[in-house]
Amino acid sequence: MRRGILRSKWVVLATAAMLVIALGALGCAKKEEAPKEEAPKEPIVIGGIFDTTGPTSDVGKDYAVAAVDAAEYINANGGVNGRPIEIIANDYAYKPDKAVELYKTYVDQGIFLIQGWGTGDTNALKELVNRDQTVYMSASYDSGLNDPTKTPYNFYVGTSYGDAIRGAMQYVKEVGGKKVVFIYPDHPYGKNPIPAGKAMAEELGLEVGPDQFVALNATDAVSQLTNMKKFNPDWAWIGGTTASTAVIIKDAAKLGLDTKFLINVWGFDENLPKLAGEAANERAYGMAPFTFYGVDVPGMKPILEMHQAKHPDDNHLVRYTQAWVSMMVMWDALKRAETLDGPGVRAALEQVTDFDTGGLTAAPITFTGTDHRPNTTLFIYKVDSTGKQVPVKEVTLERRAEWLGQ
Amino acid sequence: MSLQQSGIFHETYKEDMAIFQTPFIKFWMAAFMVLLILFPWINKPLNALVNTNTLYLMNLIGIYIIGAHGLNILTGFTGQISLGHGAFMGVGAYASAILTVKVGIPFWFALPLAGLITALVGMVFGIPSLRLKGLYLAIATMAAQFIIGYAMRNWSTLTGGSTGIVVSSPSFFGISLGDDRSYYYLVYTLVIATTLYTKNLTRTRPGRAFVAIRDRYLAAEVIGVNVWLYRILSFGISSFLVGIAGSLWAHYVLVVNDEAFGIWLSVQYLAMIIIGGMGSVLGGIYGAVFMTLLPILLRIPEHALTQIYPGVFAIFQSMTEGVFGLIIILFLIFEPDGLAARWHTIKNYWKLWPFSY
Numbered sequence: 001m002r003r004g005i006l007r008s009k010w011v012v013l014a015t016a017a018m019l020v021i022a023l024g025a026l027g028c029a030k031k032e033e034a035p036k037e038e039a040p041k042e043p044i045v046i047g048g049i050f051d052t053t054g055p056t057s058d059v060g061k062d063y064a065v066a067a068v069d070a071a072e073y074i075n076a077n078g079g080v081n082g083r084p085i086e087i088i089a090n091d092y093a094y095k096p097d098k099a100v101e102l103y104k105t106y107v108d109q110g111i112f113l114i115q116g117w118g119t120g121d122t123n124a125l126k127e128l129v130n131r132d133q134t135v136y137m138s139a140s141y142d143s144g145l146n147d148p149t150k151t152p153y154n155f156y157v158g159t160s161y162g163d164a165i166r167g168a169m170q171y172v173k174e175v176g177g178k179k180v181v182f183i184y185p186d187h188p189y190g191k192n193p194i195p196a197g198k199a200m201a202e203e204l205g206l207e208v209g210p211d212q213f214v215a216l217n218a219t220d221a222v223s224q225l226t227n228m229k230k231f232n233p234d235w236a237w238i239g240g241t242t243a244s245t246a247v248i249i250k251d252a253a254k255l256g257l258d259t260k261f262l263i264n265v266w267g268f269d270e271n272l273p274k275l276a277g278e279a280a281n282e283r284a285y286g287m288a289p290f291t292f293y294g295v296d297v298p299g300m301k302p303i304l305e306m307h308q309a310k311h312p313d314d315n316h317l318v319r320y321t322q323a324w325v326s327m328m329v330m331w332d333a334l335k336r337a338e339t340l341d342g343p344g345v346r347a348a349l350e351q352v353t354d355f356d357t358g359g360l361t362a363a364p365i366t367f368t369g370t371d372h373r374p375n376t377t378l379f380i381y382k383v384d385s386t387g388k389q390v391p392v393k394e395v396t397l398e399r400r401a402e403w404l405g406q
Numbered sequence: 407m408s409l410q411q412s413g414i415f416h417e418t419y420k421e422d423m424a425i426f427q428t429p430f431i432k433f434w435m436a437a438f439m440v441l442l443i444l445f446p447w448i449n450k451p452l453n454a455l456v457n458t459n460t461l462y463l464m465n466l467i468g469i470y471i472i473g474a475h476g477l478n479i480l481t482g483f484t485g486q487i488s489l490g491h492g493a494f495m496g497v498g499a500y501a502s503a504i505l506t507v508k509v510g511i512p513f514w515f516a517l518p519l520a521g522l523i524t525a526l527v528g529m530v531f532g533i534p535s536l537r538l539k540g541l542y543l544a545i546a547t548m549a550a551q552f553i554i555g556y557a558m559r560n561w562s563t564l565t566g567g568s569t570g571i572v573v574s575s576p577s578f579f580g581i582s583l584g585d586d587r588s589y590y591y592l593v594y595t596l597v598i599a600t601t602l603y604t605k606n607l608t609r610t611r612p613g614r615a616f617v618a619i620r621d622r623y624l625a626a627e628v629i630g631v632n633v634w635l636y637r638i639l640s641f642g643i644s645s646f647l648v649g650i651a652g653s654l655w656a657h658y659v660l661v662v663n664d665e666a667f668g669i670w671l672s673v674q675y676l677a678m679i680i681i682g683g684m685g686s687v688l689g690g691i692y693g694a695v696f697m698t699l700l701p702i703l704l705r706i707p708e709h710a711l712t713q714i715y716p717g718v719f720a721i722f723q724s725m726t727e728g729v730f731g732l733i734i735i736l737f738l739i740f741e742p743d744g745l746a747a748r749w750h751t752i753k754n755y756w757k758l759w760p761f762s763y
Contacts, residue, residue, distance in 0.1 A: 053727050090705075093727065096666040097466065098701075100659055104462035104586070108453060120568075120665035127572050127660035131584070144569050186559055188568035188665065 043086040044340065046071070046330075047106035047114040049121070054094030055216060056241060059266060060117060062319040063139055064089050067115050069306045070327035080334045087115065096121045100128075107132050112342040113334075115326060116140075119189040122154065129153045133342035135349065137326050141265065141289070142192050146372040147405030148350075153342060155349055157326045157365055158265060159289035159378045161189075161239075162406050165197035167378050167395040168237055168262040168287055173204045177234035181209040181259075183224065183248060184239030185216045189266065196406050197237060209233050214244055221248045225255055238263045245284070246275035253279035262380075265289060269317045273387045280383040285392070288379040290321045291360050292389060299325075299358020325360050362394055371404060425605060442594060446587040457709060458702050461586040465658060467698045468593035469651050474678045474690035475604045476647030481676070482685035483608060484640040485620030486535050487543055490528075490550035491675045494645045496558055496667030498524040498652025503571040503662040504564060513576035513657060520653040521646040527554070528645020535637045539623075551669050558664035570663030573656055589658055596654065600647055605687045607643070616640055620685075648675075681737055683744025692745035704729055 048067055051060035071087040079085060088106075092098040099121035106114060112134050116122050119140035126145065129136045130153055137155045138145065143162030145154040159167075172180055180201055184190035194211070201208050209231035212224040225248070228236065236259050238245050245267035252259060261284055263272075268286025270293065276284065291297055293316045294304070303324055307316065332355060333348035334340070354364040363377035376397040381389050397403075416422040426432045449460045477491050488494075502520035505511045511519070531550040538546050558565050565571065575584035576592070583589050607613045615636045618626035627633045656662045674697060682693020704726045741748050 091726075095670070096663075101458065101462055101466065101702075105453075105457070105459040108459040108462075108586075120663060123569060124659060124661045124663055124666065131660070186556075188663070191559070191568045 041083045043084040044080055044113070044334065045109070045111050046085060046087045047102065047111045048087050048089040049092050049099050049102050049114060049116045050089055051094045051117050052089075052091040054092070056094055056118065056266075058243065058271070059241065059269065059317065059319045060094075062317045063117070063323040064091075065311075065314075066303075066316075066320040066323035067327055069310060070324050070331075072310075073302055073306055074327065074331050080331070085331075085334070092117070092121070094118060094121075096124050099125065103128065103134075107134060112340075113137075113330070113345060115323075115330070119192065120187075123188065126151050126154060133346075135342050135345045137330055139322065139326070140189065142188070143196065143403075143406055144192060148370060148372050150405060151372075153346055155329075155367065155372055155374075157329050157361070157374050158322060159287075159362070159375055160373055161193035161264060162196035162403060163373070163376050163397050164264055164287040164289070164378060165193040165237060165239075166200040166397055166403070167376075167380075168235075169197060169200040169204055169206060170397065171262065171285075171380055171393065171395055172201075172206060172235045177206065179207045179209060179231065179233040179235075181212060181228050181231060181233040181236045182239070183212045183214055183221075183228070183236055185218075185244065186213050187216060190216075190239040193239065193264070196403070214238075214240060214248055216241055216244050218244050218247050221251045222255070224248075225251050225257065228259070229255065229257060233259050235259065236261050238267050240264075241266045242269055242271050242275065246272060246280075249276045249284055250279045252283065260285060262287060268381065269319065270315075270389070271317065273383050273389065278387065281385050281387055282383070284383045286381040286389070288318065288381045288391075289362055289375075289377075290318050290325065291362075291379070292318045292381070293320050295359075297359030299360035301358075321360050325357050325365075328357065329355055329365055363396070371399070373399065373404065423609065425602075446590050456702060456706060458705075459586070461590055463698060463702065465586060465590055465593050467694050468590075468597045469654050469658070470675075470678065470694035470698060471597050471691050472600045472654070473648045473651035473675055474682065474694045475600050475687070476644045476651065477675045478679045478682075478684065478687070478690040479604060479607065479616070479647070480640050480644035482679055482683075482689065483613065483620060484616040484637065485623075486532075486637060486640060487540065487676075488547040488641075488644070489544050489669070489672045489676070490531060490547035490554070491644075491648050492667050492669060492671030492673075493551040493554035493558075494524050494528050494648045495652035495655065495671065496662075496664065497527050497554060497645075498649030499656035499662045499667065500558060500565055500571070500652075501649065502653035503573045503656050506657075507571055507573055517650065517653050521649040524649025524652065525642040525646040528648075529638050529642045532638050532641025532645075535641065536634050548669070548672075551672055555664060555668065558667070565662075565664070568663065570661050572661050575660065576657050583657075593654055593658075596650065600650070601687060601691070604647075604690070608687065612636060612639060617685075677734065679744075681734065681744055683746030686744065686746040688749065689744050689746035692749070696745060700733060701726070701730055 048064065050064035051057050052064050067087055068089050071085050075084040090102050092102055103125055114134055114136045116136055116138040119142045122138040122140045122145060130151065133153060135153050135155065141156050141158040141160045143160040145151050146160055182194055182197060184194060198208055209228065212228055214221045214224055238248055238261050245263050249261060263284060263286045265287060268288060272284060273280050303320065329352060333345055333352060337344040337348040350367050350369045352365060352367045354366055356364055361375065362379045363375040365374040376399050378395055379391050380393045380395060382392050384390050426435055445464065446461055452460045473491065473495055477488060480486050480488055498520045501523040502516045505516035505519055506513055531547060534546040535543055559568055575582055577583060583592055615631045618631050619633055619636055623633055678693030678697045679690055681696055683689025708726045
């Protein structure tokens with residue numbers, strides 16, 4: 001009996017081993033085939049860490065789609081000196097540990113260039129990025145990531161949150177506002193720019209009221225706005241995303257507040273008037289480093305062509321432009337990089353001077369070895385009385401040295 | 407399948423108490439250990455197969471196993487539900503970061519200290535367990551999650567606010583433990599140590615007291631178990647282990663910020679021990695492995711589909727999340743006692759195969 005059992009055990013083990021080998025062989029075979037058909041030269045692979053299913057997927061999906069489309073556009077236009085690029089679009093559902101896992105996987109596969117997403121995870125990865133010398137282009141425009149002495153491998157193409165909030169304060173001063181309040185979620189994206197905004201308000205002599213917290217997934221903001229009403233500010237900053245911004249604006253209209261709102265980049269896009277309805281009219285102002293989707297500027301032409309060719313029925317947001325610009329700047333650097341590795345691409349990115357986005361950003365993009373702020377100019381858009389989003393003004397800030405990394 | 411004599415005859419208490427009782431088990435455990443030790447050197451082909459960095463996954467699993475053991479001691483053995491273990495892990499991470507960066511203590515001292523600090527915090531938040539049970543305690547510990555989370559975000563002078571604290575990799579007699587491979591050995595040394603500790607704890611006086619409290623706290627009190635003391639002790643030991651896990655996570659990822667330690671992590675820990683098997687040491691291990699690997703394995707078909715239909719990758723990614731949830735529900739329906747119980751059933755089946763009765 002013992003022998004019988006022994007034999008059967010070996011049968012099971014052998015079957016299992018064969019299965020594993022067969023699966024392995026299949027996997028290897030597939031791996032080798034795929035790139036050969038596609039292109040004669042080996043592609044430059046870029047790791048994507050996007051949120052397409054998590055709490056910020058309402059804006060993240062469009063961003064990821066644009067990054068993939070942009071890669072296709074780059075390949076159709078000669079690639080990187082003849083070599084195609086390939087972007088792996090992976091979802092991390094806004095979970096930091098999943099972002100680390102994706103990042104470690106990419107580095108293990110020899111990838112030195114990453115298109116990333118949120119403030120929390122980009123910050124969580126900054127030390128690893130620095131150590132592995134991986135160029136990390138994020139969709140988070142956190143000011144803490146633009147000082148090359150601290151984060152030499154982090155880049156982004158949108159005006160930093162710190163500069164956005166300063167620009168907002170400058171605008172308030174220009175239009176004669178006197179009292180401001182900051183509304184934001186208790187979250188890195190919301191909180192990080194607040195000290196910069198308060199310092200700027202103080203510098204300009206604006207009176208600052210008590211802060212109000214509204215979570216990213218809030219469904220009402222009545223109590224916060226009632227608190228705010230006591231102070232009755234002329235202007236309020238909103239540092240949330242589109243969904244929570246719409247909630248705040250609708251409740252402000254319900255309470256009959258005269259306060260107008262200046263909204264950070266991730267809270268103001270084409271969906272805001274849809275979500276907030278008429279409440280947004282003449283009340284919502286957006287700090288916009290990027291031109292909205294479909295606006296007639298030269299840089300928008302390839303985007304619209306891509307859209308026509310690939311998914312003519314989809315609606316896109318300004319997020320599409322954001323990812324597109326990030327990919328274009330990256331393309332420019334890749335073409336000029338002396339060595340195709342992290343330090344090489346970083347050096348090339350730091351030589352980007354007055355990069356013309358064809359009107360997709362408020363100002364050309366410049367990186368230097370001592371300053372990773374892409375530019376310090378933003379558009380201010382507003383929702384007008386007919387519910388359309390129109391540009392109002394362009395604000396430009398000084399590129400002060402002490403604001404670097406703040 | 408277990409090639410043992412018909413019946414095991416113990417002649418001493420020592421034999422009776424041994425964890426690995428037969429030569430067969432000892433052999434396979436030794437083989438498993440060899441595999442564990444060799445793993446970092448043979449994982450390359452596996453990386454390509456599952457399209458991820460398996461060494462990172464192993465490290466993450468190791469860290470989660472330590473934390474899951476912690477929660478299992480509290481929830482599985484003592485019967486106290488905690489929804490605050492994500493935050494406790496954060497306490498360990500922050501404590502170790504603050505100790506190494508701001509105080510300047512070497513990692514090797516900061517690691518146990520972080521555990522002790524977390525144990526203290528855990529014991530404080532465990533005090534309500536004197537009066538609260540079941541769902542009420544779950545809510546009370548959830549308060550810990552929010553209070554600690556708030557402190558992490560807003561006590562900026564200590565925690566660096568939402569930017570967090572940057573820490574450095576530990577080194578061992580001059581050898582940097584910064585890369586995945588060397589960190590693997592650090593993590594798994596601690597995994598083995600904590601697993602043995604947890605296994606042995608259940609066989610000691612406090613361990614039996616924990617189980618007595620779980621099964622019927624009134625009866626436990628009547629037979630002389632100091633219910634309050636052991637409940638707090640359970641919170642302490644449990645938090646200590648989670649604190650160690652947090653410290654390991656901090657020095658692996660090198661940045662500590664509050665985002666990683668939200669309520670989701672607490673829920674994930676609970677899911678791990680429920681799926682793995684509550685009140686079983688193996689359960690914590692199976693649960694951690696399952697919860698970490700399943701999303702990765704689900705990504706393989708998703709990846710394949712994305713290659714075929716590149717335009718609609720977002721749809722497959724959302725589907726993965728749905729399938730993940732579905733698998734967990736099915737597991738709870740068909741194997742409510744967890745993977746450890748399923749493993750037991752399988753083992754017993756093969757023991758007498760093909761002559762089972």
